[in-house]
Amino acid sequence: MPRTWCLFAGLIFAFVAPLRAQIDIEVAVDLSAPRTPISPLIFGFNHDLAGWQKATLRRWGGNSTETYNWVNNCSNSGNDYLQANSRWLARHMPAARRGEPAAVLTAFHEESVRRGVPSIVTLPLMGYVAADDLGPVLPGEAPPSRRWKRVVLEKGAPLSDQPDPSLDTVYLDEEVAYLTRKFGPAEGPTGIRFWALGNEPGLWAETHPLAQREPMKCREYVERAIAAARVVKRIDPTAQVVGFTAFGISEYARFHRAPDWETLRRERGYHWFVDYFLDEFARASAADGRRLLDVLALNYYGEDELERHGGLLGVMQSPRTLWDPGFREASWVGEVMANFTPIIPRVRDSVARYYPDTKIGFTEYDFALPDAYPGGVAMADTLGIFIDQGVFLAAAWPRVGHDLMTQAPARYAVAAHRLYRDFDGRGGTFGDLLLTATSSDTASLSAHASLDSHTGCVHLVLLGKTLHATDNVTVTLKGAGTDFRKVRAWGFDGATPQLQELSSVESIDGNRFVYTLPRQTSVHLVIEPAPAVGGPGRE
Incomplete structure (x- = not known):
């Protein structure tokens, strides 16, 4: 009986162990390379x-x-919805404004x-825009027809702030x-x-x-x-x-x-x-x-x-x-x-x-x-x-969602x-200067890094791409020229899209630390530099 039980337990372990697998991943952040601004x-x-x-x-x-016809704010939906002419793009505007030239673009900007x-702002280059808001356009009403206005790139005459809606052309x-x-x-x-x-x-x-x-x-x-x-x-x-x-x-x-x-x-x-x-x-x-x-x-x-x-x-x-x-x-x-x-x-x-x-x-x-x-x-x-x-x-x-009338989350x-x-809910952002980050296992983990030129903090985004495994991520800051002391973390996971503050790393030894990333978790790490030694008032 004991031998049978041990065999049974071994089989259970063989099936359960993969579900609790851990992956060791190395991430290197290079602070010595040129730091280009991030757009x-x-x-x-x-x-x-x-x-x-x-x-x-x-x-x-x-x-x-x-x-989109900027003169009357009408557009045609094409194959998205019944080839219909409408004021769909102006649907959220007060009715009184829908007749103003370029009202949709004005409100957007x-x-x-x-x-x-x-x-x-997108310019209409296909050649025709909607002439009206009278609904579906039939195949027999393809342009040129009264349901469309022709787009001409240059008017060749004085430009007006009050375009004539009766013209067959839009400039x-x-x-x-x-x-x-x-x-x-x-x-x-x-x-x-x-x-x-x-x-x-x-x-x-x-x-x-x-x-x-x-x-x-x-x-x-x-x-x-x-x-x-x-x-x-x-x-x-x-x-x-x-x-x-x-x-x-x-x-x-x-x-x-x-x-x-x-x-x-x-x-x-x-x-x-x-x-x-x-x-x-x-x-x-x-x-x-x-x-x-x-x-x-x-x-x-x-x-x-x-x-x-x-x-x-x-x-x-x-x-x-x-x-x-x-x-x-x-x-x-x-x-x-x-x-x-x-x-x-x-x-x-x-x-x-x-x-x-x-x-x-x-x-x-x-x-x-x-x-x-x-x-x-x-x-x-x-x-x-x-x-x-x-x-x-x-x-x-x-x-x-493909339904134009609704939006799925x-x-x-x-x-x-x-x-x-806004990783911390207080306007915290990724840094402004690019740093090179490399992951030893790109299929399991993506890494993207930056430097905040104002605070000196390194920002490291780690994206976990495993469904079941925990990632043990060893992060090395190379060519730093300074010591870093602490790591704070915020992220989301498979249970919720809400960003939350996660476990931190209270001390860093030799600009190298380990961060454990649970399955289906992505984080933004803020790696803080140690206070400068010396300064005013010290010999």
């Missing part, structure tokens, strides 16, 4: 989420903005000014001039700082099949985008132009289904459409004697199939497609688009070759499960990757931003 504009959003008012950038974009953050330069006069130039305290060249142009034939019946050609879009950039720079030379807000990797690579891409690629020897876009803007800028594109902007969404094929772990791993050359995600991107990943280093190479000093931005991004721990980790890791890779601006768009997506922007 604060990567913590932006496309729409305001309940309970979160600390976005550093607000973008006015999305499918409906591509058909006034809120940005109130918060003290810049706006990105882009008049829109930019109206808002610039209203708010002042971009370099001023209230001006619109960024203008975006349309929204996901490679998808127009799918999102707005009535207005764009065939896939947009590469040449046609780029020529139109350059012309629009010239309009912006002529009216406000201090404004920054953002483009091309591509929807995903197939648009980065070949402008989605553009019929002229393969010919262009063979003739010019480009690797992907990003090269062509940058090259054409560089040539146009050289001809004009001024920069026409300031920020190369992409949209990036984790693939829906990641959750099916890779499970919860696949969702947490997926941001590595942005930076890790040895990673292949569990989706079609990992299988057939490997020549275009990792994305950000590829983009940097293209910028260096074709249009140096162009900044990089992500005007939309998100991953699956924004209201669950894996989605929060993916969002927080992406923010850390943007910091590490020197991204200039970013605006999250958590997928909070995105509490973990907000928790990810709070981990960097």
Whole structure:
């Protein structure tokens, strides 16, 4: 009997032990390397989420903005909802204001000014905007028809603050001039700082099949985008132009289904459409004697199939497609688009070759499960990757449900931003100077570090990507030149997206300490320097 019981107990232990597994991970933070400033504009959003008012950038974009008529505040929903013309974008405004020119944009940017953050405003480049708010547009009413207004880039006549709504055309330069006069130039305290060249142009034939019946050609879009950039720079030379807000990797690579891409690629020897876009803007800028594109902007969404094929772990791993050359995600991107990943280093190479000093931005991004721990980790890791890779601006768009009339919660997506922007509930933020942090087990733990130039504290974000194992993380501060004494921690976990203060490390020996990270836990560590020895009054 005792022998049988021992065997039984051994079997139990064999099955239970893995559930209590521990992983030893080394994290090294290098304080000796050059410390580059971190752009604060990567913590932006496309729409305001309940309970979160600390976005550093607000973008006015999305499918409906591509058909927004600034004269009457109407837009067309395209395939998002019945091809309907409406005042959906003005739905939260008082009825009396909906007839004012650019009332939607005015209200949006006034809120940005109130918060003290810049706006990105999308310009409609597809060619047609909504003429009315009379509901669904039938196939027989595709443009040109009375249900649409044609967009003309330049009026060729004096620009008015009271545009004529009876005209069949809407003028882009008049829109930019109206808002610039209203708010002042971009370099001023209230001006619109960024203008975006349309929204996901490679998808127009799918999102707005009535207005764009065939896939947009590469040449046609780029020529139109350059012309629009010239309009912006002529009216406000201090404004920054953002483009091309591509929807995903197939648009980065070949402008989605553009019929002229393969010919262009063979003739010019480009690797992907990003090269062509940058090259054409560089040539146009050289001809004009001024920069026409300031920020190369992409949209990036984790693939829906990641959750099916890779499970919860696949969702947490997926941001590595942005930076890790040895990673292949569990989706079609990992299988057939490997020549275009990792994305950000590829983009940097293209910028260096074709249009140096162009900044990089992500005007939309998100991953699956924004209201669950894996989605929060993916969002927080992406923010850390943007910091590490020197991204200039970013605006999250958590997928909070496909029903336009409701919003599902995105509490973990907000928790990810709070981990960097308000980790202690008192406005505590990640540092302002980049430090290099390396994890010995990237699949289990991501690490992102910074230095606060004012306090001397090192900030280290550790993102646990294991579902069951505890991480024993040994942190080493290399090349510090100073001693650190204490670690405080705040974080969220799989049980709650609410950030809480967690266990601290009361003493550090030789700038090296161990932090135990329970399963499904992500933390922001604040590593405090020891008081300086000596000072006034000491010999």
